[in-house]
Amino acid sequence: MRKLFVILLLAACWLTAGAQAEVERWGRFEASFKADVKGNPFDVALTATFSGPDTTFTVRGFYDGDGIYKVRFMPVKQGRWTYKTSSAVAALDGREGSFTCVAPGKDNHGPVTTDGTYDFKYADGKRYYPVGTTSYDWMHAGGDYPARTIRSLDKAGFNKVRMLLVVQNFDFGYPEPALYPFELKKKSRGEDGKTHFEWDYTRFNPEYFDHVERCIDSLAAIGVEADLVLFHPYDDGRWDFDKMPMDVNLRYAAYVTARLGAFRNVWWSLANEYDFMRHLTIADWDSITRTVDEGDPYGHLLSIHSHTAKYYKYWEPVYTHASVQDQAPVEDFGRAAIVRNIYKKPVIFDEVLYEGNMRNRWGSLSGEEMLHRMWQGLVAGTYVTHGECYQDSPTDYVRDFLAVGGEFQGEAWKRIKFMRSVLDAMPGPMQLSDSSWDPYTSSAGENYYIVYLGKRISHEWTFDLPVKNGPYPRLKEGQKFKVEILDTWNMTVTQYPDTFETTAPVGDRVYDKHHGKVRLPCLPYLLLRITKAE
Amino acid sequence: MRKLFVILLLAACWLTAGAQAEVERWGRFEASFKADVKGNPFDVALTATFSGPDTTFTVRGFYDGDGIYKVRFMPVKQGRWTYKTSSAVAALDGREGSFTCVAPGKDNHGPVTTDGTYDFKYADGKRYYPVGTTSYDWMHAGGDYPARTIRSLDKAGFNKVRMLLVVQNFDFGYPEPALYPFELKKKSRGEDGKTHFEWDYTRFNPEYFDHVERCIDSLAAIGVEADLVLFHPYDDGRWDFDKMPMDVNLRYAAYVTARLGAFRNVWWSLANEYDFMRHLTIADWDSITRTVDEGDPYGHLLSIHSHTAKYYKYWEPVYTHASVQDQAPVEDFGRAAIVRNIYKKPVIFDEVLYEGNMRNRWGSLSGEEMLHRMWQGLVAGTYVTHGECYQDSPTDYVRDFLAVGGEFQGEAWKRIKFMRSVLDAMPGPMQLSDSSWDPYTSSAGENYYIVYLGKRISHEWTFDLPVKNGPYPRLKEGQKFKVEILDTWNMTVTQYPDTFETTAPVGDRVYDKHHGKVRLPCLPYLLLRITKAE
Known part of the structure; x- marks a missing residue:
């Protein structure tokens, strides 16, 4: 397992190598500059303007310690790019360079965007159909947790992980992380x-951010999007990272976007349960939204993301999708589509309770129920995030x-690749x-229907489709x-022998013209794939 | 029946009598002015500013035919009010007057507002809990339909009716109305x-608007709110009222608000299925919203209101509530609250299909299903509008x-008073x-729970309530x-003999401390009212 992580880290290092002559499309260019400044080096403003084929981007640079300032850039078009820095610090001002953006590598499809x-x-x-899971502190858990988590995500086939940029405090027995995002005074x-x-x-x-970045690159290397949660309320007086003043919050948001904006697999999740940060x-x-968006x-x-059923103003243009916490919409048919219909944006139900054996009411779903909720959301044209505890x-x-990540223990994850x-x-x-x-029948193309039967157990299904597709x-x-x-549970695909022909x-x-039926195995969680017969 | 309508019209006439010395709070003051103008009298701009206790309102006046211009005003506070008109037409400019606003009559509670x-x-x-029905053309159907409709609404106990300001064309055999909103050229x-x-x-x-106003006053006299739909797409080339150019639409919206704004029981519903007016x-x-709001x-x-499941941007502050067409949220438990949670406004499901015997899929609910959907919405903290065809x-x-209104034919309406x-x-x-x-248990006050059982048929209910109320x-x-x-169907209330005492x-x-259960009559549509025992 460690070996895999080392390989991934090497791949990651390759992605972040110094000022490069060639960078693949949606790869990462990075330039470093040395400067000695008086006062707090984190206060130094540095930007760089990158000009490429028909387009120009201005990005913020950041201080990376040891007198080194960096600018990072993700070229979005192939061709020649030049850049020039701007800063009140002479050593950081007017620095120029160029590189060529070449074709993306085989597994580099660029950042995920809305469609x-x-x-x-x-x-x-x-x-890209998001099939994500959740692991809040896999980056912070220390030891070989990061490597084991990467391996587990890859094995399960998830393509997104919801994770905290700053460690949370489940309780005071929760392991102390090796690194913190801020300098410790006392x-x-x-x-x-x-x-x-x-x-x-x-x-x-x-050092903290460097570790985070290696983790995010490790995710990129296995095709997993990092749904990165910037703020959360789960500190409970341990480090007080949930109670920072607003000027610190904005400074942090600006630093984070300057460092991580050029990582193609990053999604910004401004918060987990934002409404519990009551101050x-x-x-x-x-303001936080604006800072991230501008950065x-x-x-x-x-x-x-908010607490259960609180629902945010995702209709504002700055939010690309709704990241919802609410189990009600995926517990039964006819619900999830309501959320989609109202917001008119992609909807990801990022918390619908979790598979697990906890005694509370949010961490005790069976694997079957977890998987069912995912399918329930999918057939309604929404997406649902997995989690297990x-x-x-x-x-x-x-x-x-x-x-903390590590290995999956439950059952639903085994069905994700299927x-x-x-x-x-x-x-x-x-x-x-x-x-x-x-609410049962879904369209995925011309003459392509999906009927999800959920918990209904029946020995037959009458061929019966909506005219509307x-x-x-x-x-x-x-x-x-x-x-x-x-x-969907036993992961079998059985072609039914009969062909059906539609009535008017x-x-x-x-x-079906001949009143045809499909014999079913009397099992729950069946899904019928109904496609054109050749 | 005609007799009732005549009485109501007399009551209505009293409400609209000429410039009055006294007007009750939320009643209607009206002043008339004669003026001869060149050109189109409907083009004349006339406003009046009413000053009363601590407040000032400016309202638009309107041309009412026969050389008469009117301003109407609904005083919202008791005390002395003065007014002064303003117009480019000398005879309409600087006209002044005053009246005293006295206490509202017994059944006048003022306009409905959000709470x-x-x-x-x-x-x-x-x-005010909206329990409305729908009758698109009762005002336009002619004969004694208006009087019969008023009588039916009163008998059933509805307190809102959704209705069209301009007649629609169900089909070309639909009766031709006696009056039209515009002057007929040819x-x-x-x-x-x-x-x-x-x-x-x-x-x-x-004359058209005068008839509409009498109808709206007749509703006020029986305590029914007029949910007045200004535009609709159901014309199908008969009169082309659904295809008027935008300048006409805005002129119409301004005229309507000038005439009807002072009617306390008017709600503005900008459209029925707005999205079907595809031009x-x-x-x-x-623009239409702004015109109505400003008027x-x-x-x-x-x-x-939009077509099924289209959902509008009700989050904009100008919309006081969501007037939704979608049956899905009230077909089963756990759905309606989603809409409420997202919009964070009062939600009225103004079309959830109708009770009726039509062959289409929207007008063929049983009375039981119609009533069930109304309760389904109510227990989730939303409101549902009845309709039958x-x-x-x-x-x-x-x-x-x-x-066309007239008499109710179905079954659900009989359960509205209950x-x-x-x-x-x-x-x-x-x-x-x-x-x-x-999704089954509702709170209506401290230690006041409502459990709606819907279609579940059981011989008992175990005393089992959420801690959260x-x-x-x-x-x-x-x-x-x-x-x-x-x-809720048979309209009985049975006090269960046992008292229950809550566990920790x-x-x-x-x-219940003694594991108490309530024996039930094995019928659907039961509702348990669980309140503090003295």
């Missing part, structure tokens, strides 16, 4: 027996993937064929279909 | 055998309340006690409760 109203794609046009033991930290919020810890107002979040000339995906005791996080294979086989993303009239041509008479029975529409439905 | 985030109230503070029979109308869009027909853009609707200094409720043949609208009695007995509006965790204090141990079994919280629920 149409409800979906995602890579910058090179390849479809550490003392209080009268309460707890360690008290005093931070210099004007000085970041480059911050919506106006404060607007990112590439337009990485950007959202924010198994513990040997209530304060033992060693096996808790949600907390899920992705079903998604990848579709001509396009799913959406309800006839929204609000039929989402945005695709309506179903016509005399169309021949085959049906495959997919068992009867009201808003069509049936 | 908190999710609910409504009258201006005098009395609670009527001719086309080569297609159909009558073609040519309108002078610069001239309104005061209008969102920018056009923004109404009182801030009457304002919304807009029974026909003897597909083009016979004589019995179709949805179209529904309202349950609502009126509550200390406050309902909302889910523990949203997203329990919406915004009210959490449920404590040792609290004594009584349970009433309400049959077990997780997020409390139970």
Whole structure:
């Protein structure tokens, strides 16, 4: 496992090598400059303007410690790029250079962006269906957790991980991280027996961010998007990272975007459960949003996440998608599409409760229920994030993937590759064929239907489809279909032997001319894939 | 029936008598001025500024035909009010007067306004739970339909009716109305055998609006709010009222608000299925919204309505509530609250399909299903509008309340007074006690729970409540409760003999200390009212 991580880190290092002559498209150019300045080097303003084929970007640089300032850039077009820096510090001003942006490597499809109203794609046009999981502190857990987590994500086939940029405090027994984002001024033991930290919020810890960056590059190397949560409320008086003043929050947001904006697999998640950081107002979040948005000339995906069913103003143009915490929309049919219909943006249900054995009500889903909720969201044209939290005791996080990563312990993760294979086989993303009239049937292309049966257990399914097929041509008479029975839990695909031929529409439905039915195995979580018969 | 309508019209006439010395609070003051002008009298701009206790309103006047210009005003505070007109026409300029606003009459609670985030109230503070129905053309159907409709609404106990200001064309056999909103320039029979109308869009027909106003006053007299739909797409080439140019639309919106703004029971519904008026853009609707909003200094409720599941940008401050067309949210538990949670405004599901015997899929609910959907929405803290459409043949609208009013034919309407009695007995509006965790249990006050069982048929209900009781204090141990079994269909209230006493919280629920259960009659549509036992 360590070996894999080393290889990935080497790959990552290659991505971040010094001022390069060639950089692949959506790769990362980095230039370093030495300067001695008086005062706090983190206060130095440095920007660089990159000019390339028909386009110009201005990015912020940042101080990386040891007298080194850096600018990073992700070229979005192939061809020759030149740059020039600007700073009040002479040694950092007017520094120029150039490089050539070459074709992207085989597994580099660029950053993920929105596609149409409800979906995602890579910058090179390849479809991207987010099938993510959650591991808040895998970067911070220390030891070989990062390497083991990368390996687990790769093995399971997830393509996104929701993770915290700053470590959280599950409880006071939670392991102390080796690194912190800020310079430590003082550490003392209080009268309460707890360690008290005093931070210099004007000085970041480059070593901390360097570690984070290696982790993010390791994710890129296995094709996983880093849904990076910048703020969270789970500190509970341990380090007070959830109670920083607004000027520190904005300084931090600016530093983070300067460092990480050029990483193609970064998504900005402004917060986890933002509404539990009760000292911050919506106006404060607007400021944080603006700072991140302004610091990112590439337009990485950007959202924010709230406590259960609180729902944010995702309709504002700056938010690229809705990152929702609410289990209700994916617990049963007919719900998730409501959220999509209202926001008219891609919707990711980033917390719908987790698979696990916890005693609380949010971490105790069965694997079946976790997987079912994911499919439930998918057939409605939304996306659902996985998470699992198994513990040997209530304060033992060693096996808790949600907390520290490591190895998955549960059952749902084993079905993720199968899920992705079903998604990848579709001509396009799913959406309800006839929204609000039929919550079970989804369209993924012309004459391409998905019927998810969920928990219904039946020995047969009558061939019965809506005439309406989402945005695709309506179903016509005399169309021949085959049906495959997919068992989403047991991961089997069974081609049903009969072929079906559509009647003329009867009201808003069509049936098989010979009243055909599909015999089913009387199991839950079946999905019917109904496609044109040749 | 005619007698009732005559009485109501007399009452209405009293409301609109000439320049009065006394006007009750939220009543209507009207002043008339004679002027001879050159050109189109509808082009004359006239405003009047009313100054009363601590407040000033400027309202637009309007031309009412026969050389008469009028200004109308709804005084919102008791005390002395003076007014002064302003116009480029000398005879209409600087006209002054005064009146005294006295206490409102017994049944005058003022206009309905929003209350908190999710609910409504009258201006005098009395609670208002919208329990509305739909009758698009009752004002336009002619004969004794208006009088019969008023009588039916009163008998059923509805307190809102959704209705079209301009007649629609269900089909070409639909009766021709006696009056039109615009002056008719020319009527001719086309080569297609159909009558073609040519309108002078610069001239309104005061007689038309006078009739509408009498109808709205008749509603006020029986305590029904007029949810007045200004535009709709259902013309199908008959009169082309759905295809007027934008300047006409805005002129019409301004005229309508000038005439009707002072009617306390008017709600503005900008459109029915706005998105089917395909020549209008969102920018056009923004203009219409602005015109209505600017023409109404009182801030009457304002919304807009779209085709199924299209969902509008109700988050914009100008919209007071969401007027949604979508059946999905009220077809089952756990859905309606999602819409409420996202918009953070009062939600009225103004079309969830209708009770009726039509062959289409939108007009064929049973009465049971219609009523169930209304309760389904109510327990989730939203509101649902009734409608019914029974026909003897597909083009016979004589019995179709949805179209022409008259008498209700179905079953759900008979249960409306019972529904309202349950609502009126509550200390406050309902909302889910523990949203997203329990879709069945609603809170309406401290220690006041409503559990709606919907279609579940069971012989017993185990006493089992969420600790969380919406915004009210959490449920404590040792609290004594009584349970009433309400049959929403058969309209019975049965006090269950046992008293229950709460355990300490077990997780997020409390139970009865003696594991008590309520025996149920094995019927659907039961509602349990669980309140503090004395």
